[in-house]
Amino acid sequence: MTRGIKDTSHQGRWHNERFRALGKELGLTLEHHDKLGWSVTSVPSNTRELYRDELEELAFVLVAYRRHEPGRKGGRKSNNNGVSAGCGCGHKIRVSRGAYDAGPIYC
Template structure:
């Protein structure tokens, strides 16, 4: 069900039931086909995993300079009457990875949705570090997750078994992926350094600010949980 269109670049929809693939006509739009296919995949995920919540789906720019956001799950960002809805964002730049790559993003964000439904803290460091609890949730949705030293259990791939499970949705998604968004150009000039030191966070949520020289001299341990403070990039 279409809810609202925001500007020329972003269309917003509430997730609905899956639609069968249709033959493209002159009246179809690139955005309409894309969002319908994304909604179909999300609905299929929800049908298999009831703890995946309903969302408002947005599609837009995920790049700022060299940074790229493939997807993002944000709790309670939308209001419908007396109810709050979660937001699912899909970056247009990541669409060039193809149907299987986009399915991986949707399942990754669905795992974050399950964490919200179950009240599980699956990330820290402002959502960048994916902990062991997220790995369990992601694998439960059919993903293969690998560990990265800076972002934890966040490297996502879709194994053949999961691709086969979502074969119909992948076909519809592949049909709809006729365009993707270019990366935003990097900023030129500007200040390169910061004299205010570094902000570092532990997995338990504690934060400290230290000078770069002190941080680079060696690891800083958290005496509360035994973890290590990591600088926020």
């Protein structure tokens, strides 16, 4: 993207020869996949050694920031805990919203 090279086609699903060339330039090994183009990518040991410091830094940062993804607010939007309902004696139970809305809860 920085170089303005279009390295995919078919709505970004097919990696073309330009993607392969960029990968080779970085020392990656790329193999052709029948449905995804040049997408099967691996990092040879000599490339891993060349970029060792950068890879270690990326591994640390990805783990450190994985727990909170930008743009996500809070956790789940729903739960299965139901509604807390009780009767006059003080006993409480959890019931579905539908059961709670159907009428009073009695012992």
